[in-house]
Amino acid sequence: MLVLLPIVLFLSLYMATLYGYQYLMFTTFPRVFTGQYGFSNSDVGLVYLGIGVGFLIALGFTGILSDRLVVRLTKRNGDVAKPEYRLPIMFVGAVLAPIGLFLYGWSAQQRLHWIVPIIGSAFLGAASFTVIMPSLAYIIDAYTPYAASATAAAIISRSLLGAILPLAGNSMYNALGIGWGTSLLGFISIAFLPVPLMFWKFGERTRRSRASQVRL
Numbered sequence: 001m002l003v004l005l006p007i008v009l010f011l012s013l014y015m016a017t018l019y020g021y022q023y024l025m026f027t028t029f030p031r032v033f034t035g036q037y038g039f040s041n042s043d044v045g046l047v048y049l050g051i052g053v054g055f056l057i058a059l060g061f062t063g064i065l066s067d068r069l070v071v072r073l074t075k076r077n078g079d080v081a082k083p084e085y086r087l088p089i090m091f092v093g094a095v096l097a098p099i100g101l102f103l104y105g106w107s108a109q110q111r112l113h114w115i116v117p118i119i120g121s122a123f124l125g126a127a128s129f130t131v132i133m134p135s136l137a138y139i140i141d142a143y144t145p146y147a148a149s150a151t152a153a154a155i156i157s158r159s160l161l162g163a164i165l166p167l168a169g170n171s172m173y174n175a176l177g178i179g180w181g182t183s184l185l186g187f188i189s190i191a192f193l194p195v196p197l198m199f200w201k202f203g204e205r206t207r208r209s210r211a212s213q214v215r216l
Contacts, residue, residue, distance in 0.1 A: 002154075002157065005150075006206055007142055008153055011195070012158065013192075014192050014195050015132045017161065017188065017189070019132065019159075020164070021101070021165070021189070022125070023163075024165050024169045028178065031178075032108045036111055037114045050121040050125070051124060051125035054125025055125045058125065058129035059129060061089075062129065066137070083138050083207070084138070084204060087134060087138060087196045087200045087203070090135065090195075094127075094193050096123050097128075098193075099120075099127075100123025100124035102120075102183060103119065104121055104123075105120070105179045105180075105181065105185075105186070108178045136151055139151060142207050
């Protein structure tokens with residue numbers, strides 16, 4: 001499914017990328033907040049609250065709006081539901097991700113007040129949640145008979161990149177610095193911006209043309 005189904009493939013890559021960015025950002029917290037802002041080791045632990053707050057805000061936002069949007073769009077479509085109605089929430093996360101990365105990287109590079117990079121990390125946390133959760137819901141709705149296998153493919157790829165990507169973090173930041181290193185991640189997240197739009201427009205056609213390739 002991960003290889004043959006474009007929806008599973010591209011959304012898994014997108015989720016894995018943002019998931020890996022979270023852990024890659026975690027590796028930079030000690031060098032940024034201890035090395036540049038003079039935080040103690042115990043104080044650095046509090047920095048992780050920023051991305052946690054982003055998760056909580058996104059949880060409330062997604063929980064309140066997701067099902068309501070599905071119901072509203074279904075009514076507009078003559079009470080015929082489509083899996084693609086899960087995607088509009090993703091548009092928000094797709095925009096928040098590069099904003100959070102650029103804000104974090106360059107505010108830390110320029111040594112602005114310590115709250116600014118923490119706000120950037122909160123944006124990334126919110127972006128991750130508002131991309132990952134609707135993506136999983138879309139995959140489940142699109143391939144309901146094979147939902148367990150489809151979500152397993154997405155989760156495995158996400159976990160692998162979350163484990164591997166931080167291993168390159170120190171080398172990348174040593175070579176590029178915090179500003180340009182995080183900007184590189186931001187440019188990659190910009191490249192993923194068309195993904196939810198692509199499946200919003202062509203998702204139904206993609207599901208129909210590829211459904212016959214799924215064999216369990």
